[in-house]
Amino acid sequence: MVSRLRQFGSLLALFLAVGFVSAAIVTVAGTARADAVPQRVVSMNVCTDQLAMLLAGEGQLHSVSFLATDPSASAMPIRAEAFPPNRARAEEIYLMKPDLVVTGSFGNRDTVQMLRRLGIRVETFPLANSFDDIRMNLRRMGALLGREARAERVIAVFDRDLAGLRVDGDGVAPKAALYYANKYTSGHHSMADTIVEAAGLHNIGGDFGIRGMGQLPLEALIMAAPDMLIRSRDYRAPALAFEVLDHPSLRKVTDETGEPVFVGARWNCGTPAVLVAVERLIEAKLRLGSPRAPYRETASLRRRD
Amino acid sequence: MGETDGRGFVLLCAGLGFMVVLLFLISLLVGPASLPPMESLRALLAGEGDATAIVMREIRLPRSILALMIGATLGLSGAALQGYLRNPLAEPGLIGVSASAALGAVLAIYTGLSLLFPLALPLMALGGALAGVLIVQALAGGYSGTITLILAGVAVTSLASAMTSLALNLSPNPFAALEIVFWLLGSLSDRSFVHVQLAAPFMLIGWVLLAGLGRSLDALTLGEDAAASLGVSIARTKLLAVVGTALSVGAAVAVAGAIGFVGLVVPHILRPLVGNRPSRLLLASALGGAAMLLAADIGVRVIAPGQDLKLGVLTAVVGAPFFLWLVLQTRRQMP
Known part of the structure; x- marks a missing residue:
């Protein structure tokens, strides 16, 4: 009985070790790739769709979610026509061979975990609840896409418009x-x-x-x-x-x-x-x-x- | 039978009527916005467009009216079906009438038909209810015994509920699938006078038809042949029972979903009190059903204010143990 337990314990330790090592490998691979500016970005969420469309450079954004062209859900439906739509399914996203996936931090956790297991870099964005959140998300998207200057310009226009509102x-x-x-x-x-x-x-x-x-x-x-x-x-x-x-x-x-x-x-x-x-x-x-x-x-x- | 019986029946109905009035008033005073009772009653009668008057007149009054009318419908149709089928377990919920009415209503609403033509909602529910009654009658007609009737009812209920769930799952609206629970358990939350207007005429006509059954049901307790020799037309009885149930239950389900057990529990409690006379049981059960549903609808708002607890949950919590107790009683009475 005791030896069985010990056996189980060592097996568990082995599994844990393998897990840590593979996690470390993925992390190293992730950071290594993060240095380069992503060239094939896929967005799976109607909000990250719009942030990405606002900031991405020519040819950098590959696909947006199918909701991006729905005028009842997206504020940029016409711009979104230019990109092939996706339905946020792990299989289809994987086959698009993205070097960066952006999405919301809620709703599709299983898909996100699956893609990460497959070695794809996924960045999630929390819901924006305030104007500060909007600036923060714009800056973060800008940094991810290597478009920091563009993000700062968009934020500057946003701040100017916000200040210009006459309440x-x-x-x-x-x-x-x-x-x-x-x-x-x-x-x-x-x-x-x-x-x-x-x-x-x-x-x-x-x-x-x-x-x-x-x-x-x-x-x-x-x-x-x-x-x-x-x-x-x-x-x-x-x-x-x-x-x-x-x-x-x-x-x-x-x-x-x-x-x-x-x-x-x-x-x-x-x-x-x-x-x-x-x-x-x-x-x-x-x-x-x-x-x-x-x-x-x-x-x-x-x-x- | 005689004078004393008659007086007892009048007293019973007066007592039940008083309960209905009292519960109706309490029902008007219960809601997520706790309003002072006297002020809200004053606003109901004499308010002039202020918020309290809108809440009382447009939200609480139609809700209480529907609870009263739907409860009466369920009690009355339960008593009528039990008398007509001469089966103590006949009840719109148990024999599949409510479930098939719900299917009709679901098809009317989620296909968009009721947006183009509002009367399609009660009419389709009525059609569903009618189909339900006729199927159960075909399967278990000819007074073939309790078990056959219940089995036929279970079959129709399961099929209709499955079709309802399928229709709601196939709707492109993401909220539709969440509404399966409304159709299977029933609710009066946020109903309005639009719903009262749609359902009340059909329920009233159904009541008149079912009330016309009284004498025939009394005669039927002696058996079909004896009833026929007393001049009771079996065809007319069937027509009144089937159409009356379909009209009233169909309309009730169309606006509030399928609410179970009221039609079973109420006639059972009241039957000994009316000297086992089906004709008297009709009126008493209508009043008792109204009282029970008003009480249940007060209950859902007191237990879980603002959370839309479904009515069928409460009626089943009360009804199912009662039903079990009934089964035990019948077993004890048998040698």
């Missing part, structure tokens, strides 16, 4: 309610919250102690009496999850506040395009104070579609 800060910020399918909303530490607050609005999601995304009961949203409703668009195929967004009680709110603002592709990812979303929100906020008749008309037209 009137007088008085109390109007309350905005973000509402998506299945009653989800964004609270603190989310890109949507950053966009809303940058437009001089107050996001009620944070008042309910929600961090990132969380569910908000319809009753609670109504009782918070928002001045503006910011909602996701209906998906192209129906589901009950979207029915709540057309609930008559929300219509009662938008009858008072005017047409809801729709969350679009620019809200999805931490790229400089979020500033366009902020700008649109500022315009919508300016309309809050003015007579609402024309907006109600467009709202009812949209409903009849």
Whole structure:
């Protein structure tokens, strides 16, 4: 019995040793390759797609995710047409023979681990929740692609545009309610919250102690009496999850506040395009104070579609 | 039978009616946004477009109305099916009517048909329910015994639920597959007057048809031949039972999913209290079903506020042990 255990122990030690050695080899290989600027980059995530398209040099980016051409998910759908799409499957990515894969740090962990086991360098990017995160991700993507100067230029333009946004800060910020399918909303530490607050609005999601995304009961949203409703668009195929967004009680709110603002592709990812979303929100906020008749008309037209 | 019985029945219905009113009021006062009771009732009756009035009128009132109507539908159709099939286990959930209605509703919603033509939702659910009743009747008709009926019900339920899951999995919408649980367990979360308007007319017509069964069901307790000799038309009874169940259960499932056990538990509790008379059991079960579903819908909101616990979970938690107890009782009564 004891000898069996000892045997098992030594086998385990052997396996561990082999594991460490191979890990070390992969690491060495990884660092060795990291010195060279990657020439065949594949992005598997709609957000890294856009960062890469913004910064990559001529011919450096090989493929982007299939969502990059979907205007409901990506802020750069036309630019993305130039690249062959991928569906983030390990097999297809491996066959593309990339020297660098970039993707989000959530969702496809199995694929990422598989690719790393196959010896491919994969860099993951966390969700951007703030303007600082956007600058950080741009800098990191720039460094990975060997395009640091380009990244700094993009960041400089971003900062200039951000400073150029004219948010009137007088008085109390109007309350905005973000509402998506299945009653989800964004609270603190989310890109949507950053966009809303940058437009001089107050996001009620944070008042309910929600961090990132969380569910908000319809009753609670109504009782918070928002001045503006910011909602996701209906998906192209129906589901009950979207029915709540057309609930008559929300219509009662938008009858008072005017047409809801729709969350679009620019809200999805931490790229400089979020500033366009902020700008649109500022315009919508300016309309809050003015007579609402024309907006109600467009709202009812949209409903009849 | 006689005067005292009649008075007892009136008292029973009055008691059940009082419970329904009380639970309806409590149901209006329960929700994730805790509102002061008196203020919210005032807002319901006399509010002028403020947030409390919107919550009371557009969110809580339709929810309570649907709980009442769907509970009544399930209790009534359970009592009617048990009398008509002369089978104590007949219940829309158990015999596959609810599951096939859910399949009809799912096809209407997720193909986009109900967006173009809203009435397609209750109509397709009704069609599903009708198909369910007819299939079960064909499989287990002719009063062929409890086991055959339950087996036929299990077969229809499994097939319809599998088709529902398949349809939802095939939907290109990523949320659809998550909604399988809504259709299989039922919920009244965030329903609105749109749903009341869609479902109520069909449920009301179904109630009228099922209520018309009373005398025939009483006669049927004596056996089919005796009933026929008393002038009861078997064909008419069948038509009323099948169409009445399909209309009311179909409409109920179309807006709230399949909620089980209400139609089983309620008639069983009330049967001894109405002197085993199927005609009296109909009204009593409708009231009892309304009370049970209102209570269950209060329960889901108290137990897990704002988390959409499904109604079928609570009705099964209450219903299934009761069902087991029923089985034990019947065994004990038999020598």
